[in-house]
Amino acid sequence: xxxxxxxxxxxxxxxxxxxxxxxxxxxxxxxxxxxxxxxxxxxxxxxxxxxxxxxxxxxxxxxxxxxxxxxxxxxxxxxxxxxxxxxxxxxxxxxxxxxxxxxxxxxxxxxxxxxxxxxxxxxxxxxxxxxxxxxxxxxxxxxxxxxxxxxxxxxxxxxxxxxxxxxxxxxxxxxxxxxxxxxxxxxxxxxxxxxxxxxxxxxxxxxxxxxxxxxxxxxxxxxxxxxxxxxxxxxxxxxxxxxxxxxxxxxxxxxxxxxxx
Amino acid sequence: xxxxxxxxxxxxxxxxxxxxxxxxxxxxxxxxxxxxxxxxxxxxxxxxxxxxxxxxxxxxxxxxxxxxxxxxxxxxxxxxxxxxxxxxxxxxxxxxxxxxxxxxxxxxxxxxxxxxxxxxxxxxxxxxxxxxxxxxxxxxxxxxxxxxxxxxxxxxxxxxxxxxxxxxxxxxxxxxxxxxxxxxxxxxxxxxxxxxxxxxxxxxxxxxxxxxxxxxxxxxxxxxxxxxxxxxxxxxxxxxxxxxxxxxxxxxxxxxxxxxxxxx
Ligand SMILES: Nc1ncnc2c1ncn2[C@@H]1O[C@H](COP(=O)(O)OP(=O)(O)O)[C@@H](O)[C@H]1O
Ligand SMILES: [Mg+2]
Numbered sequence: 001x002x003x004x005x006x007x008x009x010x011x012x013x014x015x016x017x018x019x020x021x022x023x024x025x026x027x028x029x030x031x032x033x034x035x036x037x038x039x040x041x042x043x044x045x046x047x048x049x050x051x052x053x054x055x056x057x058x059x060x061x062x063x064x065x066x067x068x069x070x071x072x073x074x075x076x077x078x079x080x081x082x083x084x085x086x087x088x089x090x091x092x093x094x095x096x097x098x099x100x101x102x103x104x105x106x107x108x109x110x111x112x113x114x115x116x117x118x119x120x121x122x123x124x125x126x127x128x129x130x131x132x133x134x135x136x137x138x139x140x141x142x143x144x145x146x147x148x149x150x151x152x153x154x155x156x157x158x159x160x161x162x163x164x165x166x167x168x169x170x171x172x173x174x175x176x177x178x179x180x181x182x183x184x185x186x187x188x189x190x191x192x193x194x195x196x197x198x199x200x201x202x203x204x205x206x207x208x209x210x211x212x213x214x215x216x217x218x219x220x221x222x223x224x225x226x227x228x229x230x231x232x233x234x235x236x237x238x239x240x241x242x243x244x245x246x247x248x249x250x251x252x253x254x255x256x257x258x259x260x261x
Numbered sequence: 262x263x264x265x266x267x268x269x270x271x272x273x274x275x276x277x278x279x280x281x282x283x284x285x286x287x288x289x290x291x292x293x294x295x296x297x298x299x300x301x302x303x304x305x306x307x308x309x310x311x312x313x314x315x316x317x318x319x320x321x322x323x324x325x326x327x328x329x330x331x332x333x334x335x336x337x338x339x340x341x342x343x344x345x346x347x348x349x350x351x352x353x354x355x356x357x358x359x360x361x362x363x364x365x366x367x368x369x370x371x372x373x374x375x376x377x378x379x380x381x382x383x384x385x386x387x388x389x390x391x392x393x394x395x396x397x398x399x400x401x402x403x404x405x406x407x408x409x410x411x412x413x414x415x416x417x418x419x420x421x422x423x424x425x426x427x428x429x430x431x432x433x434x435x436x437x438x439x440x441x442x443x444x445x446x447x448x449x450x451x452x453x454x455x456x457x458x459x460x461x462x463x464x465x466x467x468x469x470x471x472x473x474x475x476x477x478x479x480x481x482x483x484x485x486x487x488x489x490x491x492x493x494x495x496x497x498x499x500x501x502x503x504x505x506x507x508x509x510x511x512x513x514x515x516x517x518x519x520x521x522x523x524x525x
Contacts, residue, residue, distance in 0.1 A: 053432060053435060053436060077438040080435070080436055081438035085436040087429070087433060091429040093448050093452055094452060095452055095454070095455070096451050100447075104437055104439070107443050107447065108437050108438025109438070115442075116446040118447060170436075
C-alpha cells in the first residue's frame with residue numbers, strides 16, 4: 001500500500017488561480033522523490049496540500065491510509081506530527097536556542113500546558129541532542145538561531161523535522177537560499193535520512209541537476225499538471241523543455257550551472 | 262531605458278513641486294484664517310523665554326512643596342505604567358485575533374482592526390471628556406481615557422509586529438502539529454517580544470506626557486498640581502512641576518533606551 005496517494009487533486013486560489021489541475025500520483029514508503037518545475041508551477045501548493053497548510057479544492061489525498069482532506073482539528077494535528085516539513089527560509093524561531101527549536105518537533109505530541117511552557121522530558125532532550133550531533137551541530141546547541149549561517153539553520157530545520165519521528169518529510173526548496181557547498185551538505189543529509197531511517201522524502205527542487213543526482217524518481221510539474229513521472233534516466237532534454245515550457249532562462253541556469261556538483 | 266528613467270525622474274519632480282505648492286497654499290490659507298503671522302510668532306519667542314526665566318524659577322516655597330510634587334509625579338508615572346501594561350496585555354490577546362498569521366477568518370480580522378482603529382482615532386483628551394460624564398473628575402477617568410487610546414494603538418502595532426516577525430515560524434509550528442496555545446507561547450511570543458516591549462516602552466513615555474494633560478482636565482495627578490499652582494499665580498511652584506516632569510520624561514526615556522539595548 002502506498003504511503004501517499006493523490007487522487008484527482010485540484011487547487012484553485014481565490015476562485016481564479018488554478019495552482020493544481022487534476023493531479024494524481026502515488027508514492028511508496030521509503031521513496032525519495034523530487035518535484036521539479038518552474039516557479040509558479042504549483043510545487044509548494046502540492047506539498048502544502050499534504051499537511052493541509054493549504055486546503056485542496058477537490059480530490060482526495062490519502063496519507064498513511066487516511067484521507068486528509070476531510071480531517072478536522074485534532075485528527076489533522078495528528079497527521080501533521082507524522083509529516084515533517086523543511087522550508088526554503090528555514091522558518092525557525094530565530095530568538096530561541098537551537099535545541100529549543102529542535103524540541104519544537106515534539107509539540108504535537110505533548111499536552112497543551114507542557115508545550116506552552118516548553119517543558120521537555122530528559123529523554124526528549126537527549127534525543128534532540130543526538131540528532132544535533134548527527135547533523136554536526138552539537139557545538140551550536142545553546143546558541144540562538146539568529147547567530148547561525150543559512151546552512152546551519154537549515155540543518156536545525158532538518159533536526160526539528162526528524163525530532164517528530166515522521167513517516168514522511170516534505171521539503172519545499174530546501175537549498176534555494178544556500179550556496180553550493182551548504183546545498184550539498186543539506187542534500188546529503190536528506191539522502192542519509194531517507195536511506196538509514198527509511199523516512200519517505202518529497203523534495204521540491206528548482207535545480208534539475210540536483211534532482212537527477214539525488215532522487216530515484218522525479219515528478220515534473222508544469223502549470224499545475226504533472227507532465228513527467230519517472231526515473232531520472234528517463235528525463236531527456238525534450239521532457240525538460242516541456243516541464244519548463246518556454247522558460248529557457250531557467251534551463252540555462254539550472255542545467256548549465258556547474259556550481260551544483 | 263534612458264528615456265524611461267528620464268520620465269520617471271520628471272514625474273517625481275512634478276510630484277514634489279505639486280506637493281510643495283499644496284503645502285504652501287495650505288499654510289497661507291490657514292495663516293489667513295487664524296490671523297497667524299510667522300514673523301510675530303517668532304518674535305514673540307524671546308519675550309516668552311524671558312517671561313518664563315523670570316517667573317518660573319522655583320522659589321523657597323516651591324522647594325518646600327517638593328515632596329508633594331514628587332508624590333503626585335510618582336502617581337502619574339505609575340498610572341501611565343499601569344495603563345500601558347494592562348492595555349498592552351489586552352491588546353496582545355486582541356491582536357492575535359486580528360493577525361492574519363494566526364489563521365483567524367477574515368471577518369474577525371476586520372472586526373478587530375475596525376475596533377482598534379476606533380479606539381485609537383478618538384484622542385485621549387476627548388475620551389477623558391466623554392468619560393468624565395460617567396466617572397466624574399476621578400483618577401479612573403484618566404485611567405480609562407489613556408487605556409482606550411493605548412489599547413487601540415497597541416493592538417494595531419502588535420498585529421503588524423506579529424504578522425511581520427512570526428509568520429514563518431508559525432507556519433512551521435503548525436506543520437509540526439502544535440496547537441494554537443503552544444504556537445502562541447513557543448513561536449509568536451518569543452519572536453514578537455522585542456517588538457512588543459519596544460512598543461510598550463514607547464507608549465509609557467507617551468502616556469506620561471498625555472496623563473499630565475489629562476490630569477489638568479480630571480483634576481488628578483501632576484497635571485492637577487500644575488493647574489492649581491498656575492491658577493493661584495504661584496509660578497515658582499508651577500515651574501518646579503514643569504521641571505519635575507521634564508526630569509521624569511528624561512529618566513524614563515533613558516531607562517527605556519537601556520532596556521531596548523539589552524533586549525536587542
Ligand atoms: N496564497 C495564495 N493565494 C493566491 N495565489 C497563490 C497563493 N499561493 C500560490 N498562489 C499561486 O498559485 C500558483 C502556484 O504557486 P506555488 O505553489 O507557490 O508554485 P511554486 O512553488 O511551484 O513556485 C502561482 O500562480 C501562485 O501565484
Ligand atoms: Mg514554491
